[in-house]
Amino acid sequence: GESVGLHLPTLSVQEGDNSIINCAYSNSASDYFIWYKQESGKGPQFIIDIRSNMDKRQGQRVTVLLNKTVKHLSLQIAATQPGDSAVYFCAENIYGGGFKTIFGAGTRLFVKA
Amino acid sequence: EPEVTQTPSHQVTQMGQEVILRCVPISNHLYFYWYRQILGQKVEFLVSFYNNEISEKSEIFDDQFSVERPDGSNFTLKIRSTKLEDSAMYFCARTAVMNTEAFFGQGTRLTVV
Structure with a gap:
């Protein structure tokens, strides 16, 4: 079905550390996944995408x-900076007459200085 | 790539009134979308619009909603008789081609009182 969800609602990391945000999806036919970043008061901003013929x-x-076996997606941010603080959404494009983007619930990333 | 431009940035309206939200995408793009985000929740798909026709719409997009591109540039979302639960951020998005990443506008905050 149309379901993209996130494991954790918030993540707090120290500046300079690496961040990992996880996401699970349920539709095994999904072939295109996207990560978006949303800062306060702004629209979602494209970060990176991956198609199902790739795993990294x-x-x-x-x-x-991308781990298609367990239907799991993750976003890794190296050397996290204060400017990385935002809500991160995993999303998938699915087709139903036209393509649409289905968003997960979002993970809020806090970066501590 | 540049974002789309949305107007107004914030609109307050009385319940039962009609509102029109506007989006000015890049003129040579053919794929447009409206999404909404209720405060603190995930981004939800409303409708996709291709070649001046609706290609897909969600369950949220009922008879109170309509979209059009009246002059070949502005892309509008009309809500005929607003309800309190229509209060949300509304985002216009575009894609250059099908099944790729979407580029979102800054959003219109609609407040229904």
Whole structure:
């Protein structure tokens, strides 16, 4: 079904440490996943994406891992900075006449200086 | 890539009144979307719009909602008779092609009193 969910509602990390945000999905047919960052008062901002034919993708300080066997997605942020403080959503695109993005519940990341 | 521009940034309306939310995407993009986010909750899909037609809509998008692109540039969301529960952030989004990452506007905060 259409279900993308997050394991933890909040995550607090020390500045400079690595952050890992986890996400589970239920639709085994999903083939495209996206991580969005949402700062207070702003719209979701694309961070990184991954398609189902890959299990890892790296960007600048961010890495997304996809485990299709257990339907699990994670976002890793290296050397977390205060500017990384935000709500992070995992999302999947699904098709039902047109493509739409289904968002998970979100994890709030707090970065302690 | 540049974001879409949404107006107004905040609108307060009386229950039962009609509201029109506007979005100005990049003119050569064909795929547009409306999402909403009730305070503190996840982002929810409302409707997708392609080639001047609705391609998919969610259960939230009932007869009180409509979308159009009247002049080939502005993309509007109309709520005919607002209810208190329509209070939320409304985000317009665009994608360059199907099944890729979406780029969101800054949102319109709708408050129904």
